[in-house]
Amino acid sequence: MSTPQIDIRDVPPRTAWALEQAGVHPLLARLYAARGIRSVDELDDGLTRLLPPSAMLGTDAAARLLADTLDAGGHIVVVADYDCDGATACAVALRGLAMLGAQPNTLHYVVPDRAVHGYGLTPTIVDLARQHEPALIVTVDNGIAGHAGVNRAHELGIRVLVTDHHLPAVDEHGEPTLPDADVIVNPNQPACTFESKAIAGVGVMFYVLLALRAELRQRGRFDPANQPRLDALLDLVALGTVADVVKLDANNRRLVAQGLKRIRAGRMQTGVAALFAAAGRDPQRASATDFGFSLGPRLNAAGRLADMTIGITCLLTDDPTQAAELARLLDSINRERREVEAGMREQAEVLLESLMPKGQPPAAVVLFDPEFHEGVVGIVAGRLKDRLHRPTFVFAAGSDGLLKGSGRSIPGFHLRDALDLVTKRHPGLLKRFGGHSMAAGCTIEADDFGTFAEALRSVAEEGLDAATLDHRLATDGPLDPRWFDAATVGLLDQQVWGQAFEAPLFADEVDVLRQKLVGEKHLKLSVRLHGQVRDAIWFGQIEPVGERVRMAYRLALDTWQGQARVQMVVAAVG
Numbered sequence: 001m002s003t004p005q006i007d008i009r010d011v012p013p014r015t016a017w018a019l020e021q022a023g024v025h026p027l028l029a030r031l032y033a034a035r036g037i038r039s040v041d042e043l044d045d046g047l048t049r050l051l052p053p054s055a056m057l058g059t060d061a062a063a064r065l066l067a068d069t070l071d072a073g074g075h076i077v078v079v080a081d082y083d084c085d086g087a088t089a090c091a092v093a094l095r096g097l098a099m100l101g102a103q104p105n106t107l108h109y110v111v112p113d114r115a116v117h118g119y120g121l122t123p124t125i126v127d128l129a130r131q132h133e134p135a136l137i138v139t140v141d142n143g144i145a146g147h148a149g150v151n152r153a154h155e156l157g158i159r160v161l162v163t164d165h166h167l168p169a170v171d172e173h174g175e176p177t178l179p180d181a182d183v184i185v186n187p188n189q190p191a192c193t194f195e196s197k198a199i200a201g202v203g204v205m206f207y208v209l210l211a212l213r214a215e216l217r218q219r220g221r222f223d224p225a226n227q228p229r230l231d232a233l234l235d236l237v238a239l240g241t242v243a244d245v246v247k248l249d250a251n252n253r254r255l256v257a258q259g260l261k262r263i264r265a266g267r268m269q270t271g272v273a274a275l276f277a278a279a280g281r282d283p284q285r286a287s288a289t290d291f292g293f294s295l296g297p298r299l300n301a302a303g304r305l306a307d308m309t310i311g312i313t314c315l316l317t318d319d320p321t322q323a324a325e326l327a328r329l330l331d332s333i334n335r336e337r338r339e340v341e342a343g344m345r346e347q348a349e350v351l352l353e354s355l356m357p358k359g360q361p362p363a364a365v366v367l368f369d370p371e372f373h374e375g376v377v378g379i380v381a382g383r384l385k386d387r388l389h390r391p392t393f394v395f396a397a398g399s400d401g402l403l404k405g406s407g408r409s410i411p412g413f414h415l416r417d418a419l420d421l422v423t424k425r426h427p428g429l430l431k432r433f434g435g436h437s438m439a440a441g442c443t444i445e446a447d448d449f450g451t452f453a454e455a456l457r458s459v460a461e462e463g464l465d466a467a468t469l470d471h472r473l474a475t476d477g478p479l480d481p482r483w484f485d486a487a488t489v490g491l492l493d494q495q496v497w498g499q500a501f502e503a504p505l506f507a508d509e510v511d512v513l514r515q516k517l518v519g520e521k522h523l524k525l526s527v528r529l530h531g532q533v534r535d536a537i538w539f540g541q542i543e544p545v546g547e548r549v550r551m552a553y554r555l556a557l558d559t560w561q562g563q564a565r566v567q568m569v570v571a572a573v574g
Contacts, residue, residue: 004389004473006507006552006574009034025491027483031476031504042250045257045496047231053211057192058185062161062208063215065136065183069159070101071219074135078109079121080312081141081201082303084296086111088240089140089163089202091269091315092233096209099228100216108132111308114374115399119432119441121146121162121179126153134158141201143179144168144186145434150179162186163204165246166434167416172424198247198500202240203255206233234259235268236315242288243296245439247500256496260286271314274327275299287493289503298327301334304375340373344380347371348394352384363469364460365392366453368403372396378406378439389471391415391460393442395449402431403449406441412468413460415440422455429455473572475507475552481530486566489555505571507552510534515544527551527568538570549573 019029080090143162238259433442497503
């Protein structure tokens, strides 16, 4: 495992002082200042502070297209992606359109089976959508690369609205190429000046609905006093945003904060409440962590191992009994996913030995085994990336005989750009590819695995320098002893943390008094910190640590027999 160097984030003292003077809790003032917050205004999570829908290119045209379709009573089919972002975006689209006046039985959805249809708006998924006789197809969290799918829809006389947040494909000259859709809404398309480029697919669809509501107001459908309350959908927007691990910029933090407020107040979709219950989490104390580690994985498991319609139905139903049954089913599928993942990780460790004869990983790790499951390759790639601190791709064989790969990267190495460079050097090697800087995917012929592995390693060797390969862990430094209590844990859990706005991670020198394995795979420790004996746990760690170490840790509550104690959750030692 790559042992990180434990660093301390810089805290601009004047900024921290100004935030504190403005009424921010002293600890939060320090944490926010270290994460780039410069003014208390940036912490205002009110809906009025959201970026306006008109700022996103295509929303006005999308609103007119949707309004015309609603006025005509035309059928609309939503084409969703098979992950949590796609599922929540689909539920937001269908619930929102119904709220805005879509006639009964005119709204439908389809979601690809990754093994049958592949990813995104393909001709085969358009043919599946055709059975609903749509006047309009609306993609959510996909479609920006669906050139062939859009063309097929137009052949059938079906209009297409693409809502997406992924980067468009580029041609041989490096220029973005867009499908010939009737309307495209994507903040990452050329000429779009929307500031929040990191908005998730569910956020894009929510913005389209806001624009549609404004368009319908103009058409006299309703006025501001009686218009539908689209903020009722923000629990879904928050869930999809966090689960998709997008950067939590100011706009995304506001969306998540608003969703959390509604959940804590008991205002949430029936399916979201059922997912909280299945995960054993308390919605009154809902946090972004619940989305990322409890609810999101249960929805994602359906798309990975089963059928994402299970997850979407759970989010769409208003029947508590049905929602509870579906949530329990999703919980069961997620347990199966964990078992599959554990087996794949064990096999991956065997494969790694041949790649690391001297214990040092190559510049990029690329693995394949015939027994690997296509639905879990991304998770395994992420685990290996975290352990090795190297860009990692894991492949599995698809039902069509092609290898489907999912990759995860490290800061400083843009994975999608790396794939673009691979395909330029080896034309035709990648059948399909796409993604972001930190996560990407591609499809190759089975016989081309070795060529791809060498090509990616070559690009990585050129693009990775010593500084990038140096695994560094950013922390917030020592925790003042006065904040080591349950109230602080509650305060921190109430805030919105996530990608690029990481949850607090403290670092202190501790004396290790006792340590033992629990559950065969976790290290339980008793440490002395600032003269006090504290409990700590290091999940997934089996090797003992030294008697005095520098420990990076988070605060959490360990509840046992009704008693809650503050516990240090260890992230690393140095």
